[in-house]
Amino acid sequence: MASLCTGLAPHVSPRTAAGLRGVLARLAAPLQVAVAGRIKSGKSTLVNALIGRRVAPTDVGECTRLVTRYQYGTVDRVEVVLTDGRKQVLPFDAEGMVPAQLGVDLATVSHVEAFLTNAVLRDLTVIDTPGLGSLDADSVARTEAVLHQSGLDPVSRGAVAGAEAVLYVFTQGVRVDDRQALAAFTAATAGREAGPANAIAVLNKADTIAPETVDGADGDVWKAALLLAERQARTLKPRVADVLPVIGLVAESAETGGFSSADADALRKLAELDPATRETMLMSADLFTAWECDVPQGARARLLERLDLHGVRTALEAVDAEPAITAGALRRKLLDASGLDGVRGKLNAVFRARADGIKAAAALASVSALAAASGDPNERQRVHNAIEVLLAKPEAHQLRLLEALTLVASGAVGMPVDLAEEVLRFGVSPDPVEQLGMVGRPPEAVAAYALERAGWWRSFASFGATPAQSRVAHVVHRAYFLIWQQVRGHQRVRGRR
Template sequence: MTALQGQQLAGPLCAAVAHLCAALQQQVSPATAAGFQEVLRRLHAPLQVAVAGRIKSGKSTLVNALIGRRVAPTDVGECTRLVTRYQYGTVDRIEVVLQDGRRQVLPFDASGMIPASLGLDGVSHIEAYLTNAVLRDFTVIDTPGLGSLDAASVARTEELLDPVSRSAVAGAEAVLYVVTQGVRADDHQTLAAFTAATASREAGPVNAVAALNKVDAVAPESVAGSDGDVWRAAEILAAKQAELLKPRVADVLPVISLLAESAETGEFTSADADALRRLAALDADTRSMMLMSGDLFTSWECDVPAGVRSRLLEKLDLYGIGRAVAALDAEPGLTAGALRRVLFDASGFAAVRARLDAVFRARADGIKAAAALASITSLAAGEPGERQRVHDAIEVLLARPEAHQLRLLEALTLVSSGAVTLAPDLTEEVLRVGSTPDLPGQLGLAGRPVGQLQAHALERAGWWRSFASFGATPAQARVAHVVHRAYFLIWQQLRAGGHR
């Protein structure tokens, strides 16, 4: 048994592509075969999720919350200019990979984080191996801030996101894109660049989710319909951002990564809870004045030492402190653990994690298999005979009934990227069928009885079959046949009791 065979594949689609890849290695050139071996390695690895965004968008703080450990440096420094890959290992260790391929093992710093300064020349990137269980399913790739710092930082990220320049199979398979209050033109450009990150597959609702971070900084009075509520304002802004980024991302979710990091990584301690209790004991007017600004909070005269207040501000910011104090007003006996849950709930991180599970974890098999097929196609782009053999083998695989998910992901990518143009209502329908995990959601009929769901699925299957045969362009017909098949399979699942 080889090392690869002893590792877990994401599911049956990855297994089928791995079998195809192994079989093709005997039919292609040595150089292409070597690339296929790398594809096999990637198929056996966890889904690779890149966290990307602009400088100071809170990417690294969100990475720490995702991992459940404060290990990624969050202050701008040498390490935030480097690509860092966080992956599962049986022993915690840091490997600094140099540009000449050599590796050097470094210890974590005294606080358990990656050292802010590496003291090494010619560093390519950092590989961090951690025992955190979440990394069994996801390899998390922290990328340098874009549109920032220097050209070299951006170039390193672009290098990570460009499998053709490194090898045809390098780069992430999915992306969590972090934005703050304003989506800019280069945010769109960065998401478009993930065409390269996903082995020449466009970033779209299958493999991309966005987080609207630092929503505690939103001025609710500036957002119509918020009724002065910060979180309602954040939800409204996130919905607007989703429209701007559509269809590049499956969703835009509001989050406060600082609160998520403090709650998820153990940064919030019983000493912090004690300090918050002492603040809650102050009179309401004093507290209101202190929470007006960071300077007032740390400089105001009170019996909680200024240094303690500064640490609270670093961990929770004014919004988190205010939420914790309000919770203590309502229930003075809250324990440190209960306060941590209050802060976690206030962060919005639970919704982000649930969406990542629904979009990435539940579809890892299809995402990884589709990325691998794109890589195989790219690798065999040279000699015509080799290219034809690979193409024919892929077509045979895609003709199998169990490979329909790959066809659906391909159709979704074609539509979301604009490569195939449909009427807006049909585009919306394709995105819904391909992007939503539950059957009623795919049909756009959440909460309806099963009989109605069955009838609608069968009706839409017939419509898309007719559209494919009469009136569609060849490219549209290719998508329409896939959508017809998707509806038919939904109908079959409903008949078989696939939805209760």
């Protein structure tokens, strides 16, 4: 894709050439993930946990009403980008966070750039968005601009148009506007709708789910969250690769240094209380802070602020099991209980492992859009021809597969339910065995299945499929065939050894 852009630039109009340079810049940049969701869904808290530093303000303030991009930089700094292209540089506040007040008229601000010397951001730029459903119409407009770019000025468009993937955050249940937001995620992925190749959903604040409201939870909060996430995944698919539960507050405290040795000491003292007293205190936040005991109220209030009641209960259970547990080990227990590792693992599997493919697919869509916007029919044809040459190359198969996933996920190409699910499995993971749904099966069985399905999809493409279905079927046929070649090649290598 980079070679295509470089080769086309001297032969197109200055406007199209400028667009191609923008595409080249995005290809060279880290994968950009937009974190979206309703107001109060805990987006900024999750951003902090993912980055590993409490840098995104979580209380309502000026910056929570703006799009903020967190990216790698050699010097920590905040840049307020104005709509006229000018920038104002600010330091982080005394606590190391983006300042709550920016000192400028928000109407003149396009977005905020936060640069951090953080290893996590070397290959991932995180875009924090204002919440959907906000009472602030301007904040809603900015979020909607990230999602579908309606009426966005060029500077803001440059800030968000590079987002190639989305992490969608919701709580309790998926609402109609949540589904609409995911369906509208076209512009933030350079013209491609959200689907299993570029979208993950997170069920945040999992500790607030009442287990008695979820059948099969057996009174267990985390089991209830897992069951609810599975159900929401069925509701949201094929828009997302998966739905994962997480307790963002606990994840943020455990991962960013918010949980301290003093907090661990307070928990150890609380663990020494008699069981009846402790259980009574854990019935509500008011009882937890107001009850008379040896642990100072301030320490208990801080625990609530950092962990909430469920997190406190989880920590106390860990202390019960291991009274001499260190603060570091307790922090790790809390991190494990937060579900953050699951979210990171899925981010790595769905986004990072195929970052080049996602970026290339977004770039292809951008180049196609540039051609469509050109007023010169010869230029449009020139770009179209270059794209066809690129897609004819064997290494471009990943682009075709991502395109097929998008077409099926968006409903642009209708498929029977069983065939659609088979196609969409290719977006769940870059691992061929997971794509085939054959985890744990011997290589011989995987190879045989891949070859059998390759033949079936080839026949379907030629007999019985509509023209649109046939286009997808040919891509799926080749995907299976390449998996068969890959698995058989590994078998031969092992055989020679």
